[in-house]
Amino acid sequence: MGILDGKRILVTGVLTEASIAFAAARIAQEQGAEVILSSFGRQMKITQVIAERLPETPKVIELDATNDDDLAALPERLEGNIDGIVHAIAFAPKDALGGVFLDTPWDSVSAAIHVSAFSLKAITVAAKPVLNKGAGVVGLTFDATISWPVYDWMGVAKAAFESTARYLAKYVGEDGVRVNLVSAGPLKTTAATSIPGFGTLEDMWGDRAPLGWDQKDTTPAGKAIVALLSDWFPATTGEMVHVDGGFHSTGA
Template structure:
């Protein structure tokens, strides 16, 4: 019997079978969960195709977290497949090209606003949309990249991640009375589709190869996915507002 036996989990952000989100969905199913995926627009067909590579193909519902109509419709769309939710995975992040790659001092507010809206504010939007579906409590887990320092080329996405971390703490504060836990997993660099959009991603690989006390594999999303699944389970019933680092220990090392 798995640690998510009988749990109903919504996983966002599944685009390829190499993503952390895909492996979260896969491991969640292996641990007994009923999994529902979300996608939107032109990539919905991609998510549906990738769903077929899970142990059990998962239904895909439409959800653009920047679209209020989609957020308002989430409860009804979920209930077409599951009666309630026990957990939600926020695996969503985007910054326009102008907000990355060493252009920090010149990025226009419009591009910054997009990065913060999609990558940080959406955690609040998604959580509130899912809130009516939680049956006496639940777990929200987001994917993070350590925002306590400035990273090469990461620029305004780093700022958005800092906002994500703060947002998770305030959500944890305000939803704790409803037994809704909100936590983040700060993963080390994984060579995903999202990573390919970051100019100079190879610089992250170089840093981890040199400084991570545990050997780090940029092609292995499983450790981060396992941490998310653990936080979705009842094994962390009193943990909220936390950031669990799955980065080989690099965050704890000095220069």
């Protein structure tokens, strides 16, 4: 028996096999879950192709987290109740990253916060009518309790994301829904490589992470997500679990 036997899980943000979202979807299936993927626009075809590389090819539904019509249609498109959501979407315009913090215009900042933070609340509330009691919502972050080189306004958006998760946990807890985050170390994902100078972060981990760190291995983060989706954390919400080889615990 798997720890997600009989559960239905919505996984957002699957665009490549190298993504944490793909690892979470794969492990969720291996642990007995029925997985539904979401995508939208031109990315839909990419997600559909990548979906075929999972152990079982899942259904892919349309969901633009910034589109009110898509959000309103989410319960119908899911075609039944679900037991969990993996939030793995984030975006910041190029002029919001890479050391240009002081010059970034508000339009770019607001876009980053809308997609990367507010969408956690938007998707969860949209799915609320079909979220089973005991459901888990798990989001991905890059520890925003401190500042990082080159991460700039995405770091600010992630700080908003982490705060959103805590408030969301407060307000959906009465429905038995848990909201938690996984903070992974730097991985060679599409999202990471699109950030100018992100390699400066990757270089730190090899020296400081007590357990070491493999920048190509998304499985540890995927396992943490699946564990938080399962019934093994029934009284845990508003939490951020670090999956970073212990980097966050060391000063030098």
